[in-house]
Every structure is written in structure tokens, then in C-alpha cells.
Amino acid sequence: MSSSDAGLLGIACLLILFCLRMPVAFAMAFVGVGGCVYLLGFDIGISILGQEFFQEFNSYPLTCIPMFMLMGTFASNSGISKRMYCTAYKIIGATRGGLTMATVLACASFAAMSGSTTATAAAMGAVALPEMKRYRYSDSLATGCVAAAGTLGILIPPSTIFIIYGLMTQESIGKLFVAGILPGALITVMFIITVAVVCWRNPEIAPPGEPSSLAEKARSLTGFFDALLLFLLIIGGLLLGWFGPTAAGGIGALGTLLLGLARRSLGWKGFVDSLHNGLMSACMILFIIAGATVFGKFMTLSDIPSTLAQALAGLQVSRWVIILLVCAGYMVGGCFMDSLPLIVLTVPIVFPTILAYNFDPIWFGVIIVLVTEMGVITPPVGVNVYVIKGIAPEVPIEKIFKGILPFFLALLISLFILVIFPGISTFLPGLITY
Numbered sequence: 446m447s448s449s450d451a452g453l454l455g456i457a458c459l460l461i462l463f464c465l466r467m468p469v470a471f472a473m474a475f476v477g478v479g480g481c482v483y484l485l486g487f488d489i490g491i492s493i494l495g496q497e498f499f500q501e502f503n504s505y506p507l508t509c510i511p512m513f514m515l516m517g518t519f520a521s522n523s524g525i526s527k528r529m530y531c532t533a534y535k536i537i538g539a540t541r542g543g544l545t546m547a548t549v550l551a552c553a554s555f556a557a558m559s560g561s562t563t564a565t566a567a568a569m570g571a572v573a574l575p576e577m578k579r580y581r582y583s584d585s586l587a588t589g590c591v592a593a594a595g596t597l598g599i600l601i602p603p604s605t606i607f608i609i610y611g612l613m614t615q616e617s618i619g620k621l622f623v624a625g626i627l628p629g630a631l632i633t634v635m636f637i638i639t640v641a642v643v644c645w646r647n648p649e650i651a652p653p654g655e656p657s658s659l660a661e662k663a664r665s666l667t668g669f670f671d672a673l674l675l676f677l678l679i680i681g682g683l684l685l686g687w688f689g690p691t692a693a694g695g696i697g698a699l700g701t702l703l704l705g706l707a708r709r710s711l712g713w714k715g716f717v718d719s720l721h722n723g724l725m726s727a728c729m730i731l732f733i734i735a736g737a738t739v740f741g742k743f744m745t746l747s748d749i750p751s752t753l754a755q756a757l758a759g760l761q762v763s764r765w766v767i768i769l770l771v772c773a774g775y776m777v778g779g780c781f782m783d784s785l786p787l788i789v790l791t792v793p794i795v796f797p798t799i800l801a802y803n804f805d806p807i808w809f810g811v812i813i814v815l816v817t818e819m820g821v822i823t824p825p826v827g828v829n830v831y832v833i834k835g836i837a838p839e840v841p842i843e844k845i846f847k848g849i850l851p852f853f854l855a856l857l858i859s860l861f862i863l864v865i866f867p868g869i870s871t872f873l874p875g876l877i878t879y
Contacts, residue, residue, distance in 0.1 A: 448484055452747025455480045459740070459790070469786040470732035477739035484746045493742055498735045507612065507734070511727035512694025513603045516675075516701050518723040520555065521568050522715035523705035525671050529554045530572045532666060535657045542644035542651040544580060545590045546637050548573040552594035553633040554672040556601040562784070562821050566595025566829045570836040583650035584840045586643065589848020592829040594636055596818040596856075599784060601629035602680060603694065606788060606817065609734060610810045613741070613792050617807075618690040619683040620874035624807050626680065627869050628815065631862065635855040643851050671704050684877060730785070737789030744793050764802040768809075768864065771795060772816050779820015784828075787817055811870040812863060819856050822849045 446454070455476045462472035474494065482490030533547035533554075540546070548569060556565045570591045577587040599606045602622035611618035644651045678700060679693045688696065705711030711719075778787050792813075799809050821829045830845050863869055 448747045449749060449752055451480055451483055452744060452749040455740075455743060455747070456749075463786070468732075469789075470729075470736035473733075473736035473740040473786075473789070477736070477741075477743040480743035481739075481746065484743070494739060498739075507731060509618065509691040509694040510605065510608055510730055511723065512691065512698050513605065513608070514727040514730070515719065515723035516603070516694065516697040517564050518719035518726075519698060519701040519705055519711065520671075521564055521722075522711055522719050523671075523701065523708070524710040525555065525701075525704075527572050528667075529672060530569065530576075534576070535662050541648060541653050542586075542640045543653060544573070544577050544582060545586060545640045545644075545651060548577075548590050549594045549633060549636045549640065552591070553597050553601060553629065556595075556598040556629070557603075557672055557676045562595050562598040562818070563828060563832050565598035566592055566832045567836065569595065570833050574833075574837050581652055583848075584837070585844045585848035586640075586650050587848070588833045588837055588840050588845040589850070589852060590636075590640065592822050592827075592833045592845060593849050593852030593856075595829045595832070596821055597629060597632065599818055599821075600625050600632065600811075600814050602626065603690075603697065604814065605730065606784060606814050607810065608690070609730070609785070609788055610792060610813065612734065613737070613789065614796055614806055614810070616810065617874075617877070619693075620807055620877055621810050622683060622690065622693075623680060623873045623877060624811050624870045625814070626873055628811050628859070628863055631869065632815075632856065632859050635859050636852060639851050639855045671701075675700050675704075684873070686877070733785060733789055737793075740790070741793035749794060764804070765864070767798070767802055768804065768812070771799075772812065772860065772864075775813060775816040776819055776823075779817055780823050784817035784820055787820065788813065805867060805871055807874050808863075808867045808870045812860070815856065815860055815863065819853060819860075822853060 458479075459472055459476045462476070463469070467475075478490055478494045480490075481493045484490075485493075530547060530551040533550040534544060537543045537546050537550075551573070552565050552569050555568055556562075570588075573591055574587055578584075598604070602625050604622070604625055607621040607625060608618055610616070611621050640651075675697055679697050682688050682696070683690070683693055702711070702716075705715070775787070775791070778791065796806075796809075799806065821827065824830075824846055827846070830842065830849070833845055834840070834842050
């Protein structure tokens with residue numbers, strides 16, 4: 446059996462193990478080691494497992510992951526999400542569909558602190574869904590909005606997916622973080638426009654909320670203070686070269702903790718829960734990265750990435766057709782696999798092709814994160830949908846998916862805009878000098 450055939454067999458075995466519910470990290474490590482043993486011999490193949498795991502866990506850049514995870518859990522347990530939602534509601538809640546627009550703005554703000562799509566959807570869903578139910582909003586619009594807006598957590602920095610993509614491709618994590626700012630703002634605006642159009646076509650699904658005076662709106666702005674302060678500190682520090690991503694994560698985690706203590710919204714139980722949940726999430730991600738590294742070594746030995754690049758080059762089509770084919774493949778893959786394992790499984794295979802066609806790797810990182818955003822709200826996996834289903838068990842899951850459809854179209858339009866105008870993603874990273 447040739448090395449390429451061994452690689453294809455390994456991918457098939459990996460997918461089977463995923464279907465059998467084996468943890469992603471262990472499945473990739475198992476197949477990766479098995480493939481290396483077959484191609485290089487038992488002694489070398491087994492030694493690769495220990496070497497790759499040691500190199501990954503001994504890598505300094507990886508320390509930013511537990512820091513940002515800790516920052517997100519501190520934010521979740523400090524009541525920050527509720528304060529941001531209240532602020533957004535005071536400002537635009539009185540307009541038709543205002544509660545939904547407020548949810549989008551609050552999700553965007555919370556995403557800048559949590560870096561996680563599921564954390565954003567869970568935190569904002571627990572706050573926003575009861576309010577929209579109280580004002581007789583359509584269940585489909587309410588649940589679909591929270592599930593879709595939660596996807597901003599993997600695009601607006603600090604994003605866990607950007608960290609993993611940067612580590613796997615050796616690209617600057619700081620530049621990737623900054624690259625997500627303008628696309629994140631674009632999608633936030635697109636979501637708000639989507640809400641306005643949906644409510645204009647069907648006004649009864651989103652009655653206006655209670656009006657607030659100008660003074661109440663001004664006083665409520667303090668609810669965005671925490672997120673704005675931390676966002677400016679982290680992104681500003683990265684842009685100005687004051688510190689790197691790891692220090693940014695530590696500063697963000699410490700800053701979130703101090704804000705929670707200063708407001709007396711983070712008690713001892715919340716502190717312990719934050720440490721526990723942050724540690725569990727970080728360990729899961731670190732093991733996935735280590736397993737993916739072993740599997741990536743096997744893929745390199747199998748020559749599948751180079752074979753794929755040569756095959757695509759032989760198509761003799763525009764490189765933009767290639768990027769559309771890659772995006773379509775990620776959309777289909779996202780229907781069956783969560784964003785994290787999809788990224789770690791495919792980037793070692795696809796990335797050499799992207800470089801061969803001279804695409805900007807920072808821009809491609811933004812595109813891939815956006816496409817995997819779609820995966821977390823599409824059936825049958827749709828992780829965010831099941832998070833919202835857990836918060837609102839009385840809402841049929843098909844109704845949630847129906848509510849997501851307009852926001853999915855908004856994501857699709859945003860994808861085409863970013864493909865046509867790559868400068869939206871690359872302008873701010875170009876300002877970083879290190």
C-alpha cells in the first residue's frame with residue numbers, strides 16, 4: 446500500500462472513530478501514531494507520539510490558550526453579559542426588533558471577552574431569551590438570533606480558533622486577532638440589518654420594548670465599560686507592540702478578575718467555578734492540538750497535502766475557483782463536525798495548497814473561521830443550536846434552525862464580501878510592525 450493510500454485509509458479510520466464517539470484528541474493521536482508506525486516502523490512511529498506531545502505542551506505560545514479561557518470564564522461568572530445586554534436594551538430596545546438587535550450587540554461585546562462561540566451563546570441566551578419571551582417575541586427569531594450571534598465568539602478577538610490556526614500554520618496570533626476586528630464588525634452590522642429586514646416584513650414577530658429616556662440611556666453605557674476597557678487594552682497592546690498574545694491573555698484574565706472583584710459580582714464560588722471550567726476547556730483544546738500535531742505528521746508523510754495541491758493546480762482554473770471550492774468543502778464539513786476538530790483535521794492538508802496559490806495566510810485564516818462559524822449553526826451538528834435548545838427546551842429544534850436561516854444568509858453575504866475585498870481582513874494586521 447502506497448503512502449497516499451495509507452493516508453486516505455487513515456482519514457477514513459479517523460472519521461469512523463469520530464462516529465463512534467471517541468474523543469477527538471485521542472482519535473487523531475491513535476490514527477497518527479498508527480500511520481507513522483506503518484510508514485516509518487514501530488520504534489520511530491511510537492517515539493513520534495512522545496516527541497510531538499512534549500514539544501506541544503512545552504510550547505510557550507500555547508500558554509495563551511488557558512489565559513484566554515480563564516478570561517472568558519471570569520467574564521461569564523461576573524455578570525458582565527447581563528450588564529452589556531441591559532445597556533444594549535436601553536439604547537435600542539424600544540425599536541421594533543430592538544431586543545434582538547440588543548442581543549446581537551451584547552453577543553459581539555461578550556465575544557470580545559470570551560473567545561468562545563458556545564460560551565457566548567450560553568451566556569447571552571440565559572439573559573436574552575427570557576426577556577424576548579416576556580415581550581412576546583417569536584420563538585424562532587429569538588432562539589435563531591442568539592444561536593447565530595453567538596458565532597461571533599470565534600471571530601471577534603480573542604478567538605480560540607485563531608490561536609489554534611496560528612499555531613498550526615506558524616502565523617502571528619496577534620495579527621490574526623487584529624484581522625478579525627473589521628470582519629467581526631461587518632457581521633455584527635449584517636446581523637442587525639437582517640433583524641431590521643425580518644421585522645419589517647413580519648412586524649408582529651418582534652413587538653417594540655419599553656422606551657428609555659436619554660438620561661437612562663447615558664447611565665446605562667457603563668454596562669459596556671468592562672468589555673470596552675479589556676478589548677482596548679488587549680488589542681491596543683497587540684497593535685502597539687507592548688506585549689504578545691500570551692501576555693495579552695494573562696492581562697485580560699487578571700483584568701477580568703479585578704473588575705469582577707471590584708464590582709463584587711464574582712464571589713468565591715464563581716471564582717472556583719471559573720478556574721475549574723477554564724482549566725477543563727484549556728486541557729481539552731491542548732490535547733486536541735497535540736493529537737492534531739501527530740496526525741498532521743502522518744499526513745505530511747503520506748504526501749496527501751502535496752498531492753492535493755498538485756491535483757488542484759492541474760485543474761487549470763482561477764485561484765478564486767479554488768478558494769470557493771475550499772470554502773464549500775468547509776461548509777459541508779461543518780455540517781457534520783464541530784469547528785475545532787474540523788480546523789485541526791483539515792488545515793495541515795489544505796494550507797499548502799493555499800500557499801501554493803499565493804493567498805494571504807492571515808486573510809485565509811479569517812475566511813476559514815467565518816466558514817466554520819456557519820458550521821456551528823447548521824444541521825446536523827449545529828453546536829450552538831443545541832446550546833440554545835438546552836436553555837429553551839420548550840422550543841422545537843426545527844424552529845430554532847428555521848430562525849437561523851436569515852442569519853446564515855447574512856453570513857454567506859459577509860463571506861462573499863470578504864472574499865471580494867480581502868483588504869477588510871488585512872488592513873489592520875498590516876499596521877503591526879513586529
